[in-house]
Amino acid sequence: MILQASTTTHRRRRNALRIFWLESKYEFLKNLRLPIYSLSVLMFPVMFYVLFGLSFGRSDFGPVSSSLYYAVTYSAFGIMGASLFGFGVNVAVERGQGWMHLKRAFPMPPLAYFAAKVFMATLFGLIIVLTLLTLGTLFGGMRLAAGQILVIVGVLIAGALPFSALGLALGYLTGPNSATAVVNLIYLPMSFSAGLWIPIQELPAFFQTLAPYLPSYHYAQLGLASIGAGDGGHVGWHILVLTGITLVSLLVALVLYFRDEARSYG
Amino acid sequence: MDTGVRDRTADQTANFNGSIVASLQSVSKAYDKVEALRGVDLELRAGEVVALLGPNGAGKTTAIGLFLGRIRPTRGRVQVFGSEPTRAASRTRIGAMLQISGVPETLRIREHIELFRSYYPQPLSLETILTAAGLVGLEQRFYGKLSGGQKQRLHFALALSGNPDLLFLDEPTVGLDVGSRKALWSQIRRFSGQGRTIVLSTHYLEEADALADRIVLIDRGRVIADGTPASIKQVAGGRKITVTTRLDRTTVERLPGVSDVRPRHHGLEILAPRAEAVVRKLLELDPNLHGLEVTGIGLEEAFLRLTQGVKA
Numbered sequence: 001m002i003l004q005a006s007t008t009t010h011r012r013r014r015n016a017l018r019i020f021w022l023e024s025k026y027e028f029l030k031n032l033r034l035p036i037y038s039l040s041v042l043m044f045p046v047m048f049y050v051l052f053g054l055s056f057g058r059s060d061f062g063p064v065s066s067s068l069y070y071a072v073t074y075s076a077f078g079i080m081g082a083s084l085f086g087f088g089v090n091v092a093v094e095r096g097q098g099w100m101h102l103k104r105a106f107p108m109p110p111l112a113y114f115a116a117k118v119f120m121a122t123l124f125g126l127i128i129v130l131t132l133l134t135l136g137t138l139f140g141g142m143r144l145a146a147g148q149i150l151v152i153v154g155v156l157i158a159g160a161l162p163f164s165a166l167g168l169a170l171g172y173l174t175g176p177n178s179a180t181a182v183v184n185l186i187y188l189p190m191s192f193s194a195g196l197w198i199p200i201q202e203l204p205a206f207f208q209t210l211a212p213y214l215p216s217y218h219y220a221q222l223g224l225a226s227i228g229a230g231d232g233g234h235v236g237w238h239i240l241v242l243t244g245i246t247l248v249s250l251l252v253a254l255v256l257y258f259r260d261e262a263r264s265y266g
Numbered sequence: 267m268d269t270g271v272r273d274r275t276a277d278q279t280a281n282f283n284g285s286i287v288a289s290l291q292s293v294s295k296a297y298d299k300v301e302a303l304r305g306v307d308l309e310l311r312a313g314e315v316v317a318l319l320g321p322n323g324a325g326k327t328t329a330i331g332l333f334l335g336r337i338r339p340t341r342g343r344v345q346v347f348g349s350e351p352t353r354a355a356s357r358t359r360i361g362a363m364l365q366i367s368g369v370p371e372t373l374r375i376r377e378h379i380e381l382f383r384s385y386y387p388q389p390l391s392l393e394t395i396l397t398a399a400g401l402v403g404l405e406q407r408f409y410g411k412l413s414g415g416q417k418q419r420l421h422f423a424l425a426l427s428g429n430p431d432l433l434f435l436d437e438p439t440v441g442l443d444v445g446s447r448k449a450l451w452s453q454i455r456r457f458s459g460q461g462r463t464i465v466l467s468t469h470y471l472e473e474a475d476a477l478a479d480r481i482v483l484i485d486r487g488r489v490i491a492d493g494t495p496a497s498i499k500q501v502a503g504g505r506k507i508t509v510t511t512r513l514d515r516t517t518v519e520r521l522p523g524v525s526d527v528r529p530r531h532h533g534l535e536i537l538a539p540r541a542e543a544v545v546r547k548l549l550e551l552d553p554n555l556h557g558l559e560v561t562g563i564g565l566e567e568a569f570l571r572l573t574q575g576v577k578a
Contacts (some may be wrong), residue, residue, distance in 0.1 A: 019384045026373055026381050033372035033408075097368025105334045105364065106428070107357040107385045176368065 016109065023112045024119035031086065031120055041085060041124055042131075043079030048197065050134050054140050061199060064229045067140025069199065071132045072223045075156050077196040078128035079121075079195040080216060083163035084170070084183050091171025092179030095260065104261075114168070122157060123166055129156050148227070155226040159219045162242045165249035166215070172256035190216040200231065215245045282528040284312025287463050288351075289434055292340030294487075295328050302328040304487040305342070308430070310465060315458050317478035318467040324484045326467035327365065330434045330441070333465070334362055346432070358386055361430035363421045365437050372409025375401055378409060379423055386428030399423035400453055415446025422450065426457060439473060451476055488513055505541035509533050509548065510557040521547050533557060 029038045053070030061069040082217065094100045136142040144152075167183070174182045191197060193207045194216035195264060200208060211217040218238040224230045225238070276296050288310045295303040303325045310316060310333075316325040331337035332344050335351030347356040369378075376392065383389035396402045399419045404412070409420065418438065425433055438454065439447040454477055457462050468474055475495050483491040483498065491498050510533035511518075518534055519527045523544050526537040538544045541560045547554060 015384070015387065022381050025379055026370075029377070030370045030372050038554045059452055098364060099368040101336060101368070102362065102366050102424075104338055105362045106382060106424075107354055123509050147383075240517030 016112075019109060020112050020115055025107075027116035027120040028123055031090070031124070034232045037085060037089075040126075041078065041082045042128060044081070045074045046131055046135070047127050047168035048077070049074040049135060051134075052197070054135065062229055063150045064227050065140065065142060067136045068142050068144075069224070069229055071073045071136040071142065072141070072152065072156070072222055072227060072229075073196045073199070075129040075152075076159075076216075076220045076223050077191050078132075079125035079156055079160045080163045080191065080196075080219065081187060082124035082128065083121045083160045084167040084187050085180075086124065087117055087164050087167025088170040088174070088183040090117060091168060092259050093176040095171065096176035100219050117168075118164060121160065121167075125157050125160055126153070129153050142163055151226050152223070159222050159242060161221070162215055162246040162249065165253065169249040169252040169256070172253050172260070190214050193217075194220050196220055215242060218242050284314065284463070285513050286460065287312050289344070290329065290332060291343040291345070293332060293339045293344060295325075295332065295337060295338045300514055301487050303332075303339075306484075306487070306489055308482060308489065308492075310463055312431075312463055313459070313461045314480055315466070315478045316466045316480045316482060317474035318465065318482050319469070319471065319474045319513065320467075320483055320484035321469055323486075324482055325487045327436055329484070330362070330364075330436050330465065330467060333383040333432075334360065340557070358428060358498075359431045361425040361428055361432075362434040363418075363425040363436060364434075365440065366421075369409055369417070369421075371408060373409055374405065374406050375409065375412075375420055375423075376405035378420060379405075379427055382427045384425045388429060389427050390429045393424050395427050398426060398453060398457055398553040400449060413446075413450065415442050418442060418446070418450060419453070422453060431462060433462065433464045435464065437467055437469070439468070439470070447473070505538055506560075506561050506563050507536040507538060507541055507544060507548075508557065508559040509555050511548065511552045513548070513555075517551070518548070534535060537563070552561070 049070055053067055053074060056066070059066045074094075091100075094103075104110065129152070133142070133144065133152070137144065143147070170183055170186070171179065193203075194200065194211050194214050195203055195207075196216060200211060200217075200220075212233075218241045221230050221233055222235065222238045222242070225235050287310050290303075290306050290308040293303055293306045293308075294301065302303055306325075306329065308329065318329055320326055328337060332339055333346060333351055335344075335357070336347070344351055345355075347359055351357075373381075377398075379392060379395055383392070383395075390398070392405075396405060399422050401416070401419055401423055404416065407416075409417065412420065422435070425435065435454065439450050440564065442450065451473070454466070456465065458477075465475075466473075466477060481491070481493065481495055481496065482489055483499055508529075508530065513534075515527050515529060515534060518524060518536060521544060522538055523538050524536055525539065528535045536544060545558070545560065
């Protein structure tokens with residue numbers, strides 16, 4: 001009897017794991033096969049890094065080489081995009097066109113749906129940062145110890161969480177037709193102003209004043225701090241701001257999720 | 267008119283001795299100011315194929331949403347397999363095909379089905395699903411490359427992937443050409459039986475007639491008739507008599523056995539459950555009448571008359 005109960009629990013847990021795995025796998029494949037997502041999310045940071053980070057030859061930004069500095073900022077740019085688009089556009093489309101309603105009519109655990117998107121965005125983020133670090137090592141004369149790579153990758157991946165949350169909130173605030181435009185309008189100016197394309201020290205004073213109000217700035221500074229190239233702000237402060245943005249975004253998303261659940265359609 | 271159709275308990279017990287699997291009990295649903303459903307009672311019994319038939323905006327999709335637990339009733343009670351429709355235990359026995367778009371286009375048929383199968387403890391096998399939905403040979407095809415009919419068949423495949431006891435199909439063949447529609451009908455028909463209950467909503471009378479053994483007519487949030495296709499035709503006035511006569515409309519309306527009279531061209535169109543007695547009486551009153559024609563009325567007409575009856 002007890003044995004039977006425990007095998008049932010065991011089977012249920014294995015089933016749940018299988019749902020999470022398949023949901024994640026297909027979320028990744030779905031987006032990988034979608035050129036508008038995979039090409040823009042993967043190609044732009046790589047292209048920008050090659051053009052602006054590597055082709056101008058080697059110089060130094062304070063304590064680090066330009067190839068390493070740009071590897072971090074363009075990775076941050078790419079990972080932010082993977083998260084914002086992966087959540088924002090996907091959720092807006094799937095919510096607005098009824099796909100999410102259909103899935104919710106099936107016994108799918110709602111958490112699996114969101115966990116799959118975190119998995120997908122993380123995997124894309126990993127591909128981006130590892131690609132740029134590889135390119136920097138091969139063509140930019142970067143020499144990183146394994147431990148350093150681990151720290152950079154870890155900080156950039158973990159630091160992307162606020163943008164997944166922000167994307168999720170945008171997915172609930174926008175519709176299937178407006179999501180891409182809205183995300184771009186937030187993503188691109190926010191990337192530029194935080195010094196992800198051109199180092200913040202080289203931006204006009206206006207942007208340097210604006211930057212500390214942007215989550216992208218705190219994210220980039222966390223990444224740069226991990227290679228000792230931050231602009232001297234307190235790491236704890238960056239983490240606090242990013243945590244705050246995560247919580248507010250999740251709260252907005254949660255309120256809108258339950259509004260969606262309570263409201264009906266058709 | 268209503269009493270005749272609603273009183274189908276005896277008829278039903280004869281056809282389905284299945285137990286009640288799901289029910290709406292005095293359910294109303296209001297969106298802001300619009301009342302989508304108004305005091306609807308509906309019981310679904312094991313093994314029956316029920317068509318919710320009505321014009322767009324009648325409340326069919328709302329009724330299905332309530333059964334699926336996607337919509338909460340404003341008033342009344344919804345039960346599915348003896349509990350709340352949102353309970354996980356009842357969800358694993360349900361499948362649904364809804365009017366949706368936004369299905370990921372870059373996943374293959376096989377992948378979509380594999381994912382939906384994983385939601386259920388005891389799903390049907392991939393082969394069974396592909397066969398039942400008529401998708402054999404297409405399993406590697408991307409959703410985005412499918413024709414309209416194939417897409418609907420995939421939606422159907424997802425709905426039946428968990429081997430559900432209760433299947434909801436919301437407008438399953440809307441927008442399909444005749445060939446694809448007939449193909450999906452035969453797949454639905456093959457999947458029914460074995461104690462499986464199927465609820466489909468449609469505004470095609472032909473579809474309800476072809477698939478369902480029970481039709482629930484819904485108009486503006488109310489159930490206006492509930493019975494077999496035959497009984498609905500019966501109630502709406504089983505026969506139509508067309509005749510050119512000097513008798514006026516009021517006289518004819520007063521004849522016993524006449525349920526409705528309308529002027530038509532130079533004569534009258536008379537509805538009567540039994541035409542013979544009425545024709546005899548008409549000939550008696552107007553020996554010179556001509557152009558006499560007696561026909562059965564189609565479901566389409568029965569439907570129109572029932573909805574107009576409520577509006578009047």
